[in-house]
Amino acid sequence: MKIQFVVALLCLVIFLHSEGKHQDNGHYKTKAKGHNHENYKSKGHPPKKCEAPCKTLPTTCPVGYSKLTNQRISPNCYLFGGDRIVKWYAALERCISTPGAYLWIPETIEEAEAIRDKFNIVDNDIDVFVGGNNLADNDTYVYAVTNDPFDFDNLPFGEIKDTPETVEGCMELEFNNEGIPNFGWDSDPCSSEEEAYICEFPIAPLC
Incomplete structure (x- = not known):
C-alpha cells in the first residue's frame, strides 16, 4: 500500500x-x-542612418563658430579668420585650439558657396588656408587632424591653379567671385605664405 x-x-x-x-x-x-x-x-520605422553620429557628435557650436544658413548643405560649424592673415601653422594652431576642430575640409561647391555667403567673402581674389598638406610625405597630400586624403586628380570642385609643391606644401582655396570656375586650389609653402583661414567643427547631422 x-x-x-x-x-x-x-x-x-x-x-x-x-x-x-x-x-x-x-x-x-x-x-x-x-x-x-x-x-x-x-511599424515600418527602420533605424535612422544618422543615429550613431547623432549620439557621438556635439549638437551645438563652440564659442566663435556658427552654422550655415542651410544646414542640409553641411551641419558643421565654421569660423572665418576674417582679415587676420597668418601662416598655415598658425592657422592650424588657431583651429585645433578648439578641441574637435580642424582647418576646413571643403567637400562640395555648395558648401564653399554657402561659406562665402555666410561670412560675406566678397573680395574678387582671396585665398583661405584649408587642412590639406604634404608635411608627412612630399608626394602625398592629406588633411590635417583627420588624415583624409586630398587628391589633385579627383578634386571635389574647382581646378588646380599651380603645380603642387613637392616640399612643405600647404593647400589654400582661392575664392574668385568673378572668375570661371569660381574656386581654384593652390599649394604654397607652409612657413612663408600668409593667407586667411577657415576652421571647421564637426557636429551631429540632422536626424
Whole structure:
C-alpha cells in the first residue's frame, strides 16, 4: 500500500513539473514573438542612418563658430579668420585650439558657396588656408587632424591653379567671385605664405 502511494505521489510530482515547464516555454515563445524588435519593424520605422553620429557628435557650436544658413548643405560649424592673415601653422594652431576642430575640409561647391555667403567673402581674389598638406610625405597630400586624403586628380570642385609643391606644401582655396570656375586650389609653402583661414567643427547631422 505504501509502495503504491509513493508511486502515485511520484507520478503526480513528475506530472506537475512537466506541466509547469510546458507553460513556461509557452510564455517565453509568446514574449519573444512580441519582442520590441518585431514591433519596431512592423511599424515600418527602420533605424535612422544618422543615429550613431547623432549620439557621438556635439549638437551645438563652440564659442566663435556658427552654422550655415542651410544646414542640409553641411551641419558643421565654421569660423572665418576674417582679415587676420597668418601662416598655415598658425592657422592650424588657431583651429585645433578648439578641441574637435580642424582647418576646413571643403567637400562640395555648395558648401564653399554657402561659406562665402555666410561670412560675406566678397573680395574678387582671396585665398583661405584649408587642412590639406604634404608635411608627412612630399608626394602625398592629406588633411590635417583627420588624415583624409586630398587628391589633385579627383578634386571635389574647382581646378588646380599651380603645380603642387613637392616640399612643405600647404593647400589654400582661392575664392574668385568673378572668375570661371569660381574656386581654384593652390599649394604654397607652409612657413612663408600668409593667407586667411577657415576652421571647421564637426557636429551631429540632422536626424
